Amino acid sequence: MSHIDELSAVQIAAGVSAGEFSAVEVAQASLDAIEKRDGDVQAFLQVSSDLALEAAAATDKNRAAGKPLGALAGVPVAFKDNMHLVGTRTTCASKMLENYESVFTATCVSRLLDAGATPVGKTNMDEFAFGSSTESSYFHPTANPWDISCVPGGSSGGSAAAVAAGEVTLSLGSDTGGSIRQPASFCGVVGFKPTYGVVSRYGVVAFGSSLDQVGPFGRSVEDVALAMNALVGAGSDPLDSTSQPYPVDFLRELRSPIEGKRIGIVRSLLEMDGISAEVRAAMQQAMDGFERAGAVLVDVELPHIGAAIAAYYVIAPCEAFSNLARFDGVRYGYTEPKCVSLAEQTSKSRAFGFGQEARRRQLLGAYLLSSEAYNKYYYPAQQVRTLITQDYTQAFACCDALLLPTSPTTAFSFGQMADPTQMYASDLFTISNNIVGNGGISVPMGLGIQTGMPVSVQLQGPAFADQKLLQIAFALEHEVQAELRVAPAYAGKGGELV
Template identity: 50%
Template sequence: MTGETTALGIAAAIRSGERSAVDVIDAHLAAIEAAEPTIHAFNTVTADEARAAAAAVDRALASGQPVGPLAGVPVAVKDNLCTDGVATTCSSKILEGWVPPYDATVVTRLAAAGAITVGKTNLDEFAMGSSTENSAFGPTRNPVDTDRVPGGSSGGSAAAVAAGFAPISLGSDTGGSIRQPAAFCGVVGVKPTYGTVSRYGLIAFASSLDQVGPFANTVADAAALLEVIAGHDPADATSIPQPAPSIVEHLDDGVQGLRVGLITELMGEGIHPEVAARVRESAEALAAAGAIVEEVSVPAVTFGLSAYYLIAPAEASSNLARFDGVRYGLRVEAATTNEMMVATRTAGFGPEVKRRIMLGTYALSAGYYDAFYGKAQKVRTLICRDFAAAYERFDVLLSPATPTTAFELGAIADPLTMYLNDICTIPSNLAGDAAMSIPFGTDAGGLPVGVQVLAPSLGEVPMFRAAAAIEAAAPTTGKDA
């Protein structure tokens, strides 16, 4: 990956005068215009606004004014993050055309850093899915192989980076929605510690699980973007009330003496042999770089999928009750208020969203709450305890990010089979811990494999140190040559 195509390289070239922000934005908008009809990474492309922002960056530099660390760098933003004056749809007909009157905190921080939003990216409706096939506005295709899915729910954000539409992007991760598409598209994706990045302005799916995070082509770019968006926000009651750790300055610290645990439960049944092989090779690379690598058992991770698909739908059932045709979004007129709400939600929500609302409502209903939702929360506690025990012995953990490489569009019709795509990523969301996916080689068909590095809460520094070492040891592909 050359400096001219990384976010940090672009920012440096703009600050030095080697390139203008306008030229950078024009080049990326041209790339979008050429390939977006095939990829469909975006729901909205904000070309006019991006050009105006780029011109403002160039004027500020020409007059000697200070600019942010990402000044002039194009960024794509998932379409479930509110953007003042720009439609925010969650890829749902129920919010089609809705324009928020405010920016999400992460969007405000991007602007303060000088980054320039080039568009809002496609996603599985309300972030519910693992393939970006559940969008009301059509699926996104994987730039590596356009017959395959980019993963989900943040498939548009991953595809935008992989296709060269923007060097960095933002997604949200509720059960793997950043790490899974990052793995499928061959880019870096980070789910920060819960509370590290503000959720203010993120349209909620499951409030105790959702977390905003970066996509990038390199670990260094991902670290720089995370530093921009992280930090306490009084507008978010779940925001950690302390400064976010500095990550960039530790990227070159190496992994000498770092204790790495390879999770045995996520290396066996259900994991494709080629994926498992790449993960073992990454573990060997860490050991060769000086890390202490051993296998570790985290037994409760095997219950993650079952617990998640009770807790997340239950929270979704509550959060999505606000979309009722009364306050904003779609409204289907009917004779009575109740009939109007039913008609609106029937027309506005897609099949997967309806499925999860019904699952969640059932799990919370009288007579079933303790048996389902209550028990799932107890399992969540077991997962937290097992991770805590593992982190007493290890600084970071290692596993696949996904059980397979990217599958073909339309290949998985059964919802339960689709849910299995998140088996490696869900446990970290339930625990609230940090985790990220780093590209490490391919399968025999040339499809990217993602290695997942997991860390305890606020363990981003050792996590990124391990990620940098994995990136440095990754097999060379055509993309990197």
């Protein structure tokens, strides 16, 4: 029989609906794959075997009763551990929430479950999503399935690695400055950040409230489109004031030709220092693929994108400082014992409950919001945000989508980015997308010649043009035909459907 990693989400849902195999068989195959593969990768913080088998059994029961099944019937899905799910812990990979049990379920999670998905567990991440490598997790780092001496990216590194290792078919991550697209690039899977407001953030522990967005990982653009239908199909979420109705079918126009579509190229970015030869080659490969598909390449400029990192690392820490103020060790979370006063308990609980990067960003945010720094840094950062938004508006007046690198390099080794500012700079091509709020997707281009590691490119589209963006990404995927499926060391290692 087939292994779980040989089937797409579309194929699994169709097979379960047709009775070719049961949802319980698929769930067990996914759990077996995790048991046999995750010792090396360590993508998971918690495997929810009971929840998975219970949900799968319910799917099979509904099919036997002749009831209609959801679009994700039986598809194994994992969730980044900043997303609440009743019956699991939601730790944000932090000592602060090490034992916190979810008392409600995030909207993005419940919508996938309502579509028939099977919840197999919660994946590792950088603590509170502060990082680009999943090295700052309190529990353990996650390894890249293509080379376990390398990082999977971050902060949604566990979600990307779980898909790349063939442990699950789909996963959800959150993206505040590239935390879906960069790990997708490092792990050779598709990662999609929708337009801000398309997917509800209710029940997702906040990092930067004006920047955060939830999106799916998959091994193909089609699987990601299927997941998006489940995430937006029920309309806007009244529990999230930023949620917007987006009544589209992401699969309907997916295979439509893109002949005549205009793809914007920011050539000045390709001349910047620090971009590897493999990334430049992937960009050329993508440009050639678009031309074969009949698209038109046009030169555009984003003159203020060089200031995006500076603006982001003012805005994001300020919002993080505000959002994480609730973790005081009093109502829930880690509590430092043997304190003689409430002030001491709060101070020490936060000092010892948060890791180094979480403390660094909160201290930075506290300073930037102080009276002496606000007008000097925070207000100008918001002005730069406006300028970058205007740059994108002008660029999209000339093109349907922008083609950019996802990351300047392929996956780096553990400990290689010891300087935090060096780590921050690796998000150059993704951060502007969050500052503006438009959609972006990372598409694999194959393996780099020098490193043998996955390399990808990124497509960005105008706000609320996500359906068209996935259509363009699908065409590129078809032309390049670089779907990597699972890392070869894990293909066929557990997860067989019986």
